[in-house]
Amino acid sequence: MVDGAAARAALREHFGYEAFRPGQEGVVEAILAGRDALAVMPTGAGKSVCYQVPGIVFEGLTLVVSPLVSLMGDQVRALLDAGVRGAYLNSSLTPGQQATVLRRALAGAYQIMYVAPERLADQRFLDFAREATISLVAVDEAHCVSQWGQDFRPSYLTIGDFIAQLPTRPVVAAFTATATERVRRDIVRLLDLREPYEVVTGFDRPNLYFGVERKDPKRKLAWIAAWVLEHPADSGIVYCSTRKDTDKVHAALIEAGVRATRYHAGMPTAQRIESQRAFIADDAPVMVATNAFGMGIDKSNVRYVIHHNMPGSLEAYYQEAGRAGRDGEPSTCMLLWSDGDVSTCRFFIEQESGNEELTPEEAEAVRASRRRLLAAMTGYCNTTTCLRRYILDYFGQGLGSVRSVSEEGSGAEDCGESLTKRPFGREEGLEPQDSVPEPSAASSSSDCRQAVGTCCSNCSGDFEAVDVTADARAIMRCVQELRGRFGKGLVVDVLRGSKSAKVLEMHLDETATYGASRASTAQIKEIIELLVAGDFLSITEGSYPTVGLGPRAREVAEEGFVLTMKKVVHKADRTRAAAGV
Ligand code: ADP
Ligand code: ZN
Numbered sequence: 001m002v003d004g005a006a007a008r009a010a011l012r013e014h015f016g017y018e019a020f021r022p023g024q025e026g027v028v029e030a031i032l033a034g035r036d037a038l039a040v041m042p043t044g045a046g047k048s049v050c051y052q053v054p055g056i057v058f059e060g061l062t063l064v065v066s067p068l069v070s071l072m073g074d075q076v077r078a079l080l081d082a083g084v085r086g087a088y089l090n091s092s093l094t095p096g097q098q099a100t101v102l103r104r105a106l107a108g109a110y111q112i113m114y115v116a117p118e119r120l121a122d123q124r125f126l127d128f129a130r131e132a133t134i135s136l137v138a139v140d141e142a143h144c145v146s147q148w149g150q151d152f153r154p155s156y157l158t159i160g161d162f163i164a165q166l167p168t169r170p171v172v173a174a175f176t177a178t179a180t181e182r183v184r185r186d187i188v189r190l191l192d193l194r195e196p197y198e199v200v201t202g203f204d205r206p207n208l209y210f211g212v213e214r215k216d217p218k219r220k221l222a223w224i225a226a227w228v229l230e231h232p233a234d235s236g237i238v239y240c241s242t243r244k245d246t247d248k249v250h251a252a253l254i255e256a257g258v259r260a261t262r263y264h265a266g267m268p269t270a271q272r273i274e275s276q277r278a279f280i281a282d283d284a285p286v287m288v289a290t291n292a293f294g295m296g297i298d299k300s301n302v303r304y305v306i307h308h309n310m311p312g313s314l315e316a317y318y319q320e321a322g323r324a325g326r327d328g329e330p331s332t333c334m335l336l337w338s339d340g341d342v343s344t345c346r347f348f349i350e351q352e353s354g355n356e357e358l359t360p361e362e363a364e365a366v367r368a369s370r371r372r373l374l375a376a377m378t379g380y381c382n383t384t385t386c387l388r389r390y391i392l393d394y395f396g397q398g399l400g401s402v403r404s405v406s407e408e409g410s411g412a413e414d415c416g417e418s419l420t421k422r423p424f425g426r427e428e429g430l431e432p433q434d435s436v437p438e439p440s441a442a443s444s445s446s447d448c449r450q451a452v453g454t455c456c457s458n459c460s461g462d463f464e465a466v467d468v469t470a471d472a473r474a475i476m477r478c479v480q481e482l483r484g485r486f487g488k489g490l491v492v493d494v495l496r497g498s499k500s501a502k503v504l505e506m507h508l509d510e511t512a513t514y515g516a517s518r519a520s521t522a523q524i525k526e527i528i529e530l531l532v533a534g535d536f537l538s539i540t541e542g543s544y545p546t547v548g549l550g551p552r553a554r555e556v557a558e559e560g561f562v563l564t565m566k567k568v569v570h571k572a573d574r575t576r577a578a579a580g581v
Contacts, residue, residue, distance in 0.1 A: 014082040023201035030197035037173040051138035055112040060135035088114040117155040120162035142174035146186035147369040150315040178315040210387040211457035215336040234303035235285035241309035250288040263289040300327040310337035312345040313373035339525040387456035465564040478513035484548030
């Protein structure tokens with residue numbers, strides 16, 4: 001039997017830390033006591049220590065399953081530096097080297113060994129594992145096992161079988177930075193964790209203010225430039241979805257006299273290193289970058305993160321936005337989005353065939369998984385409830401600080417507005433955390449932990465709910481009339497009564513819904529996206545996406561159906577309105 005003292009000694013001796021961080025100790029103790037564990041902790045919280053310390057304390061071998069093959073070398077080097085006997089096994093080694101590693105592992109030469117998930121299905125590896133004494137299997141990035149997770153990898157599905165084939169069952173511990181309730185249940189089921197000790201820590205970032213604004217793509221640049229100029233003393237990051245936009249925003253900021261730098265994968269390495277240095281040293285306090293920037297960057301005084309485009313998942317968004325305010329000082333996370341961002345994400349999902357060798361079924365499962373993540377992201381853009389609540393509900397954590405799932409009930413209900421209350425709920429018994437909160441009637445919820453106005457743009461009531469039911473119904477009728485044969489653009493043309501050659505050629509000016517709406521092109525497109533998010537419409541996959549009726553299309557025509565859309569009203573406008581200007 002091992003005790004906590006041995007763990008703390010290992011932490012001090014090998015890693016030089018005096019104490020465990022919140023959440024770490026419980027996991028380490030559970031593992032050392034022979035109990036399975038599931039730990040959900042944000043990046044940087046210190047997950048590695050949770051399996052490395054038991055790996056050191058345990059007699060036998062600890063296998064760490066990780067998909068990050070390119071990082072294994074570094075991780076093992078860090079272990080060796082810390083005086084821990086580590087090794088890795090992946091395809092970067094020659095067959096001869098692999099054989100050597102396995103032979104030495106059998107002789108007890110290693111405490112911790114990193115392996116790629118594909119390896120577990122390999123007969124030679126299985127023969128080795130049956131002979132070796134394996135005390136712990138730690139599964140890193142465990143969300144990869146779930147189709148509801150950010151990065152579903154079919155190879156993760158072999159982990160459970162692998163463990164089941166071992167003569168003595170090791171302790172199994174799973175780690176991830178992002179996992180919704182449904183993903184957590186999948187991890188437990190698919191890895192066959194037995195009554196695991198579960199812990200979810202530190203997702204709430206009380207010092208961050210969250211804002212969402214729908215923006216015409218043409219206006220984004222001006223908005224960002226104005227923001228940056230209004231905050232001249234602050235360091236910030238502007239994330240763009242493409243290299244082209246990155247260059248454009250960067251050039252505009254330079255033009256405006258801002259000391260900005262940029263970073264994307266299309267730049268030469270030397271330039272990227274210099275950009276990174278300049279940003280961290282505050283020589284260039286504003287960074288314009290694609291999502292290639294940020295991994296492993298630890299700059300504490302980032303005062304704002306602005307997204308020029310909507311990312312494909314809330315996981316990605318929260319990770320990037322979370323680079324603001326590491327020092328605990330008030331900071332802003334602003335997301336600008338347009339319906340075009342949603343189309344772009346959708347396009348990429350359908351284009352992607354997967355980089356692993358997947359069967360057509362597996363590839364489709366991956367795409368389906370991505371579509372669900374996108375729906376949660378668009379839900380964030382459209383929700384009228386508290387944005388912080390939305391995020392924390394999504395990640396399965398209430399507004400408490402550390403929640404051990406084994407000791408349920410820490411203030412998840414202490415906030416007035418719950419996302420489970422929605423005007424139109426979703427079917428199929430989805431967990432509340434996974435269902436996409438619907439666009440709802442206006443209600444500026446005030447968050448309990450922040451003073452009103454400091455929590456998020458919804459809590460500060462920076463918007464009005466506009467009733468778009470009539471336009472939504474016109475759109476539905478139009479799509480039905482066009483029988484799902486056309487894309488968004490043509491639906492808009494018909495509704496707006498366009499005289500374009502395409503419309504006239506196909507005699508679409510003779511349809512009943514021709515000219516049925518007075519809304520602007522941008523508005524109609526946004527309402528279409530809202531209807532897609534609610535499953536009332538669906539957009540087909542493929543190179544020419546067409547708009548068709550969704551599974552819930554019928555409901556739109558029903559009495560009592562109301563669709564509202566957020567319209568941002570800035571404080572200044574309100575004051576003017578109040579003054580009757
Ligand atoms: P994660 O895998 O959760 O992203 P890491 O395991 O890489 O996080 O740890 C993040 C950083 O925190 C590392 O620099 C690590 O050395 C440090 N760290 C982890 N645990 C502790 C601790 N108990 N005390 C101080 N620093 C720690
Ligand atoms: Zn809020």
